[in-house]
Amino acid sequence: MPDVYRALGDSTRRRILSMLKQGNKIQKEIVEAFDISQPAIKKHLNILLEEKIISESWDGKYRIYSLNPEVLQIAYHEMLQYIGELLDDQLVSLKNYVEKGEFRDEQD
Template sequence: MPDIYRSLGDPTRRKILHMLKNGEKTQKELVRAFDISQPAIKKHLKILLDEQIITEQIHGKYRVYRLDSFMLKTAYEEMLHDIGDLLDHQLTSLKEYVEKGEEKLE
């Protein structure tokens, strides 16, 4: 299962994903869009590949990257579930706190 937090936790990776949502890009195209080195971009691409958010194909001497929409959607749904669980816990804690305060007033 992809780690959406790791994938989206860096602005460079978010920009790469934003670029790939409009279609596949070569590594060279991605590098040109940033003011950081090619090895730094490669590191970000590796993280996105490790998390299976993007795919890589080699065409001759070019590496072409594409967004894996299914895996991104799966990771997004997992994140929403995690946030829902967190909010449910917080709301339950708030309800218990309010109910205890009401008992003291009675």
């Protein structure tokens, strides 16, 4: 399973994803949108590629990057499930606490 959160933890990578949300981009377009070096952008692109959030293809001499929204969708649904389970556990604990009436003892 890709570590989407590792990839999304950096603002430069989030900006790259926002660009790709608008459509495929060649590497030069991505590099020109930032005030950092081409090797630095390539490192960010490699992390996104490693996590399979983006894909890379070639058109002649140009590298074209595109978004893989399915990976983000899967991570989003897994996060919702995880948060739901956390909340369910907390609600069960709260229910048990209230049903035992222990909070009344603390108020007295």
